[in-house]
Amino acid sequence: MSLRFALLALLTVEPMTGYDLAKRFESSVAFVWHAPDSQIYPELRKMAKEGLLTAEEIPWGPNGKKTQYRITIEGRAAFKQWMNTPLEYARERDPVHLKAAYLEWAEPSMAKQHMQAHIEYHRMRRGQWADMIAGLRDGTNEMLSKRLAAAAPQDHRRILEYKIFTYQGLIARAETEIEWGLRGLELIDSLSNTPPDDQPIHTPSSA
Amino acid sequence: MSLRFALLALLTVEPMTGYDLAKRFESSVAFVWHAPDSQIYPELRKMAKEGLLTAEEIPWGPNGKKTQYRITIEGRAAFKQWMNTPLEYARERDPVHLKAAYLEWAEPSMAKQHMQAHIEYHRMRRGQWADMIAGLRDGTNEMLSKRLAAAAPQDHRRILEYKIFTYQGLIARAETEIEWGLRGLELIDSLSNTPPDDQPIHTPSSA
DNA sequence: AGCCACTACCTATGTTCATAGTTAGTTGTC
């Protein structure tokens, strides 16, 4: 249900083709939202039929053409309305923590590998998001520049700050995951290094 | 794909009916994994056909009967194998941060409501998970007691510690979200209280 | 005896999403 609003969000900047949008969902916006083109094209047609977008065939080279989608006033209204609607939180479904809960079933070396992969994954994301913030701050981010150019000056600060705030939240989340992963590595070591015999249960007095 | 392993994880404790499993996915385990019964029953039949489980019809009252599923050796092997396989991380799809990035489109009062809801949601979860840890620690948790009773004594510590570790990670995550939400509230206030006129863009020197 | 909450199980429908293709035109280059 959120895909269409992610599309609307991008189309508030400028009209785009399905291909343009798909590319953004693969690269720049990919670390916040992802969607394959096979989902995007049908959704755009549906949204055009509902009046949220207008589709315009524009020429492309001598024989080709492409469809550019432009957000309508109704589209903007729908986006605004979604922005003013509280979202219901999806039920939990978390493979990482499901696995972590039963780590006693994995080989200690494999358990450590899980944690290592978790740490690396979130370090990578933290880096990506830090780059995003840098791009927002130094004016390198194209989408932001275009968005600001089309917005009233008194809104510029809001627009920038909320985007930075979003990525800061994602960085904070990644850092929590990294710390948890590091604690996991220590735990696995402490549980496999010590001989199991003299490990009393539920008695924190020894150690 | 993970549903069957969540089911196997629960069935390593004791044989259960589909109804039992569905109940657990609605209550005790619900804050880590959720699945509706309409998904569970077909999956159990599929798993039985694949040899991961055996289905046993047991009487229930004078005329009734119920199907109890028991994990097989192959089922245990499959679970162990999954536990020793690195999991691939799903592509990002995060409605909360999608919304946060475009908060300039929402009324300030609504933006604050979003953040408030986020904070409350994660406070609730933090509480639930803290209760889970308490239950694990004081022996109140039935599933854990049964699991320990069926396990070798030298494994008891691992089994307990990994479960606590998992919930600690979820608590840490919730706390990060709460902090982010609180910072969001402050940000919204600071952006709507100050007059927009004397708010220069990209010049951190004034302030 | 009637009623209700619960246990147990099943089915149908629609959406979202991943995966993996296909077709066709464009642009640049060797």
Added chain:
DNA sequence: GACAACTAACTATGAACATAGGTAGTGGCT
């Protein structure tokens, strides 16, 4: 002019999941 890389768009299939129903038996209470 052959080729590759890219742009543009579409289709098919199946898994996962949400939602919303239905049927039937049980146990307990009044």
